[in-house]
Amino acid sequence: MIAATSRIASGALALALLLASLSSLAATPPPANGLDKLVEQIRDGSREMSKTNAEREARFLRDKTQQAALLAQAEAARNAADARAKAAKARFDGAQAGIAALKQQLSGRVGDSAQIFSAVAEAAGAFRAQAGDSLVTPQFPDRIAELDALAQARELxxxxxxxxxxxAYAQEIAEGGKVARFDAQVFDDQGSPQQQQVTRIGLFTAFADGRYLALQPDTGKLAALARQPGHTGLIDDFGRGDEPLATILIDPSRGALLRRSAERPTLGERIDQGGEVGYVIIAIGILGGVLAIYQLVYLLRVDRQVRQQLRQIEQPRLDNPLGRVLASIAPQGASDALLLQDPEVLETRLSEAILRETPKLERYQSLLKMIVAAGPLLGLLGTVVGMIMTFQVITELGAGDPKVMAGGISQAMVATVLGLIIAIPLLFANSFLGSRSRALTQVLDEQAAGLLARHLEANSKAQSSAAGAR
Structure with a gap:
């Protein structure tokens, strides 16, 4: 079909050339032999075109033969690949069937061994987690690798x-009732390992070099607690003791309680949590306590001196209030003696002397009352400041983590506690000081009234005697 198309195209081209030649001849009268040359040219062009078309047809046929050969090769390769795939699938199906048969045969032969394998692996995994947090592991570190091998085994x-x-289970139980000493690596506060002799009390407590130890969560190594709990002196007593029984701290939680105990803030840290308001409360409390102690010592000394003066009422001394009150009515001359015969003058002298002594006896009580009232108010102020800080933190960081709010809450609570701590003792101290000062003032009033009565009685007897003499 392609050859026929080529022939038609070459014929059409020849016809076009012929028509073009004829038109040019018609337009320009050719010479006599011009037609022969034109015919010869047309023939030469036709032969050249036929030759070109023949070469094209030969080249096309040659390419067609090559394409057919390549197609045949590709089909042969595909058929061979299909044959190999079918053979491989047949072998795979046969192997799968063989594997299923072998599995069935293995399952029949194993029987209860599979359950034993599962139980051993599960028990080893559970004990591995327990051994990782056990104080026995630093003494026998190889058992961790053994338990890992059992827990991760793929064979029976x-x-x-x-x-x-x-x-391993029996060893854990046995070591739980022993006090063991062994050498192990202990990490200090800077994370540097040191070889030390460790004393282990069962499964509960371990210490070395006078410091309590705990297991590091990730590595299972022993590390000294950054902050030691109280009663560290028991460690030295335990090491020096020759008695079969000794006192030592026991942590049934395997270190958790010791860590929590060590993390508790000290008294100074608690006070520091109160902030500036807390320090103001403490300063006021110290001031009130000093004043209360000073006044208490003064009242006790005055009470002792007044009791001594009561035993020598006729010999007033100026080192105590009662003596000074009694001495206030001693006549300073003849005119003064005449004045003191007047009961009103005598009563006025005694009242003046008592009023002069009363401020010293009631000294600082008003200030202590103010401190007692101001302590809880300052604590309330600290509480408000702490809550403001807490809400500010919640606004900035959210309420997802309670630790971020601990600072404000601690300040609120500590300030309240400090305010109550200074108010309650000072309230009792002020009440005691008030009762002591009132008791001394009452003694002065009683002795002054008694002195006035005796003086009036003496004056009455003197007047009666003078009237009888007349």
Whole structure:
């Protein structure tokens, strides 16, 4: 079909050339032999075109033969690949069937061994987690690798491996009732390991070099607590003791309680949590306490002196209020003696002397009352400031983590506690000082009234005697 198309195209081209030649001849009268040359040219062009078309047809046929050969090769390769794929699938299906048969045969032969394997692996995994937090592990560190091998095994365990797991359980139980000493690496506060002799009390407590130890969560290594709990002196007593029984701290939580106890803030840290308001409360409380103690010592000394003066009422001394009150009515001359015969003058002298002594006896009580009232108010102020800080933190960081709010809440609570701590003792101290000062003032009033009565009685007897003499 392609050859026929080529022939038609070449014929059409020849016809076009012929028509063009004829038109040019018609337009320009050719010479006599011009037609022969034109015919010869047309023939030469036709032969050249035929030759070109023949070469094209030959080249096309040659390419077509090559394409057919390539197609045949590709089809042969595809058929060979299909044959190999079918053979491989047949072998795969046969192998799968063989594997299923072998699995069924293995399952029948294993029987209860699979359950034993599962139980051993599960028990080893559970005990591995327990051993990682046990104080026995630093003494026997190799057992961790053994338990990992049992927990991650992909084969049925042998009798030796099962006995190994049983011995690990027995070892843990036995060591729980022992006090053991062994050498192990202990990490200090800077994270540097040091070889030290460790004393382990069962499964509960371990210490070395006078410091309590705890297991690091990630590594399972022993590390000294950054902050030691109280009663560290028991460690030295325990090491020096020759008695079969000794006192030592026991942590049944395997270190958790010791860490929590060590993390508790000290008294200074608690006070520091109160902030500036807390320090103001403490300063006021110290001032009130000093004044209360000073006045208490003064009143006790005055009470002792007044009791001594009561035993020598006729010999007033000026080192105590009662003596000074009694001495206030001693006549300073003849005119003064005549004045003191007047009961009103005598009563006025005694009242003046008592009023002069009363301020010293009631000294600082008003100030202490103010401090007692101001302590809880300052505590309330600290509480408000702490809550403001807490709400500010919540606004900035949210309420997801309670630790971020601990600072403000601590300040609020500590300030309240400090205010109550200074108010309650000072309230009792002020009440005691008030009762002591009132008791002394009452003694002065009683003695002044008695002195006035005796003086009036003496004057009455003197007047009666003078009237009888007349």
């Amino acid at each position: 365990p042998g009798v030796d491996q099962i006995e190994q797991l049983w011995l």
